[in-house]
Amino acid sequence: MAEAHASLGALLGHARRRLSVSFIEDPALEARMIVEHFSSTSRKEAISNPDMPLPPPIVAAVASALDRRLNHEPVHRIFGFREFYGLRLSLSAETLEPRPDTEALVEAVLPIVRKTVLSVGGCRILDLGTGTGAIALALLSEVAQAEATGVDISVDALETAARNAAENGLEFRFTTLCSDWFADVSGGYHVIVSNPPYISQQELAELDPEVRHFDPLRALDGGNDGLDAYRVIARDAGLHLLPGGCVAVEIGHTQKEDVTAIFERADLRLFAASKDLAGSDRTLIFEMK
Structure with missing residues (x-):
């Protein structure tokens, strides 16, 4: 807005009007998120x-953030973090x-x-393509006796995951490993x-554009048919599963x-499948035959 000073209500109205464009589904919500974030209100x-x-x-x-959002940058990318399973994770x-x-x-x-913790006293988790560490850290936050290794080919991602572990008090049970899938992984795990x-x-x-231009291509590109990563995981998972383990x-x-x-x-046989909140197939769990 033109004036250097603004009231909270006026800034919210200005942000909502600027974000009232075709590709933003809920301009009022996003305006409130941006203004509240930068004004701590x-x-x-x-x-x-x-x-x-x-x-x-x-x-x-706020004006700078609105410019970035109108350039299709997602709100949480602008903030630099996102909440996931009760954890604040840096991006x-x-x-x-x-x-x-x-x-x-x-x-x-x-x-x-x-169940693994109750059975053997602990649980070793391997998170392949860990990124922010979201999956592994969410599991660790819920089960104190579990430990996890986050694997990624990106050093930047591993540094981010390690920082997220530390910021959420989970660094002593989370380690990172730079590896192309299983290439440098050793040892066995109860859960992959x-x-x-x-x-x-x-x-x-x-x-x-929010995804295509701001999420890393390497974390999206599944190859010609979208299934390349599953072929690698399925091929080598059995070499790293402890007895009774699952993928x-x-x-x-x-x-x-x-x-x-x-x-x-x-x-590896399918023994459990689940859907997401929208009712779409989302999760498959396999065990050795």
């Missing part, structure tokens, strides 16, 4: 004290932004981790989890049959 304050004056640096920060250029759909994978695996790249190359070109993967909503067939050919 709450919705309650917006209602009870809309005339609260805001200083020029806050007005300028970086080479990490996928963790999304609520992936919480379905955490929910599916948690009972297995807890992964949200691998599963977008086909044809679909990549059709993604929304849990997130999938695209049309991939259940194809991914199941890939794992079946690698002598």
Whole structure:
């Protein structure tokens, strides 16, 4: 807005109007998120004290954030973090932004981790393509006796995951490993989890700009048919599963049959599947035959 000073209510109205464009589904929500984030205010304050004056640096920060959002940059990329399963996770250029759909994978695996702890006193988790560390750290936050190794080919992602572990008090049970999938992995694990790249190359070109331009391509590109990563995971998982262990993967909503067939050919049978909140197939869990 033109003036250097603004009231909270006026800034919210200005932000909502600027974000009223075709590709933003809920401009009022996003305007509130941005203004509250940069002004450290709450919705309650917006209602009870809309005339609260805001200083020029806050007005300028909001204006810059609105420009970035209108350039299709997602809100949480602008903030630099996202909440996932109750954890605040920092984002970086080479990490996928963790999304609520992936919480379905955490929910599916948690009972297995807890059962393993009750049975053997601990649970070793391997998170392939860990990114922000979201899946592994969510599991560790729920089960104190579990420990996890986050694997990624990106050094930037591993540094981000390690920072997220430290910021959430989980650094003593989380380690990182730079590896191309299983290439440098040794030892056995009770649970192997992964949200691998599963977008086909044809679909990549059709993604929304928010995803196509701001999520790392390496975390999205699943090859010609979107299934390349599943073939690698299925091929080598059995070499690193402890007795009674399992492999849990997130999938695209049309991939259940194809991914199941890939794992079946690698002598891993499907024993559990679950859907996300939208009712789409999202999680498959396999065990050795």
